[in-house]
Amino acid sequence: MGAATSRDAMLDLAPFWSPIRLTLALATITTAVLLLIGTPLAWWLARSKSRWKEAISALVALPLILPPTVIGFYLLLALGPHGPGGWIAGMRGARTLAFTFEGLVLGSVVYSLPFVVQPIRAAFAGIGERPLEVAATLRASPWDAFWSVAVPLARPGFLTAAVLGFAHTVGEFGVVLMIGGNIPGETKVLSVALFELVETQRWSEAHLLAAGMVVFAFAVILAVFHLEKRGAEARR
Amino acid sequence: MVPRARRPLMLGLGVQTPLCMALLGLLAFGSAARAADIKVAVAANFADPFKEIAAKFEASSGHRLVASLGATGQFYAQIVEGAPFDILLAADRATSAKAVREGYAVAGTAYTYAVGKLVLYSPTAGVVDGAATLKAVAFTRLAIANPNVAPYGVAAVETMQALDVLDALRPKLVQGNSIAQTFQFIATGNAELGFVALSQIATLAGGSRWIVPETMHAPISQDAVVMTGAKEIAAAQAFLTFLKTPQARSIIEKYGYGGGD
Incomplete structure (x- = not known):
């Protein structure tokens, strides 16, 4: 097989580009979608006095503790021809949303949701009532107050949320393995590519990829710490 | 408060320890043929027949089989990294041959237990x-x-x-x-x-x-082999012998496999 021939060959970086491109695209789109749906959700969670708040909050946090296999299993059924995913796929003549890039985006949105909602929610909650009351006395509409007061004040929270959502999607493995089908250029992301390299004993390539991801993760965590420090200073 | 609460606990332990040791002793030396836990890496395609055969083997031998299911190449990578398997039931011949060649499996124990379709x-x-x-x-x-x-x-x-x-x-x-x-x-x-x-x-x-007609692909000869690092070599060999019995063969054939060696 191909694995045996390339194992002893010189280190070839070309096979890395497709998974890297794919992973970056997946993480970028997932983060954008999550900011879009996460912001109103976080706002509601931070300010609502509804009795459903705790339940919704728990639901959002669920992917933090659920094994990715649980999410992967339900997604595999939901995306398939007997679930809603199959219905959506049917509209464009496909059979299932599993094994597609869109399917991975959907899975990643579920999987990374708490990593985006929690920091934004905390930032909104940290603002308190006062600035918004002031905005209201200055006759700012709630919509205006949200955009010109709440969002700017919550900026560090948004940055942390974006970085964490992006990084967590890059680090996703179990869900992708279960719903991806290992298709090069479509669902074969970095973590899955690394898994296959390890399984086929292509250590040198595996080392390179793994070390690259360690460096990336370190940079991300450092960036988050930096953002949090700046956020704390801004609040002072 | 605290010391008073602790004392009865220690007392309890003191009474239980000899009892535990006695029980452990019984487990280890009590039965004539020592029951072993045999760790088997089972190629995923063989999962169902393995379950049936394992039940029969466990009933007749008193040993216990602990199966891990997965892809053969995956197992090979794990074995290279020191996975504690006693037996590999591979889905091909090449992997067990390679394991023997590289010293991970015992030479002479490999044999074809099934030909997959x-x-x-x-x-x-x-x-x-x-x-x-x-x-x-x-x-x-x-x-x-x-x-x-x-x-x-x-x-x-x-x-x-x-x-x-x-x-x-x-x-x-x-x-x-x-x-x-x-x-x-x-x-x-x-x-x-x-x-x-x-x-x-x-x-x-x-x-x-x-x-698929077998002329369209190389035969899927599935080899079993005992691992060099096996902790239960005798029990592992007993299981491989059991795989050759008519009782086991009839289960293997029921699942559509062709005959082995």
Whole structure:
């Protein structure tokens, strides 16, 4: 097989580009979608006095503790021809949303949701009532107050949320393995590519990829710490 | 408060310790033929027959079989890294031969316990109609096992090459990480059809299937071998011997495998 021939060959970086491109695209789109749906959700969670708040909050946090296999299993059924995913796929003549890039985006949105909602929610909650009351006395509409007061004040929270959502999607493995089908250029992301390299004993390539991801993760965590420090200073 | 609460606990332990030791002693030396836990790496295609055979073996020997299911290539990588298996039931001949060559498996213990059959399968009737199905390409997704780690994936690729349809089908392929995941892709309906092991569907009624002629791919001779690092070598060998008994053979054949050595 191909694995045996390339194992002893010189280190070839070309096979890395497709998974890297794919992973970056997946993480970028997932983060954008999550900011879009996460912001109103976080706002509601931070300010609502509804009795459903705790339940919704728990639901959002669920992917933090659920094994990715649980999410992967339900997604595999939901995306398939007997679930809603199959219905959506049917509209464009496909059979299932599993094994597609869109399917991975959907899975990643579920999987990374708490990593985006929690920091934004905390930032909104940290603002308190006062600035918004002031905005209201200055006759700012709630919509205006949200955009010109709440969002700017919550900026560090948004940055942390974006970085964490992006990084967590890059680090996703179990869900992708279960719903991806290992298709090069479509669902074969970095973590899955690394898994296959390890399984086929292509250590040198595996080392390179793994070390690259360690460096990336370190940079991300450092960036988050930096953002949090700046956020704390801004609040002072 | 605290010391008072602790004292009875220590007292309890003091009474229990000799009892525990006695029990442990009983477990270790009490029975004449010591019961062993045999760790077996089982190629995913052999999962169902293994379960049946294991029940019979455990009842007659008193040993216990602890099975790990997965793709053969995956097991090989784990064995190289020191996985504590006593036996490897591979899905091919090459992996066990390589393990013997590299010193991970005991020379002379390898033998073919089953010859696998590849089948093109769909749970829907009428979907699979021989090789013509592969040429017509009237489907969106065809599931195969990852040929880099799973011998049934290799056989699937060879079959598509023999029919000269591999390039046409490549955009339709989805890869399971083992033959078990491949079957799961089909069973959940996410792929309409796929190449699986006959053993996985031998006891299922309905659907549509095409047993791939063995001329279209290299034979899937599945070899068993005892690992060098085995902690339970005698028990492991007893199980391999049991695999050759008519009782075990009839189960293996029931699942559609051809005869071994």
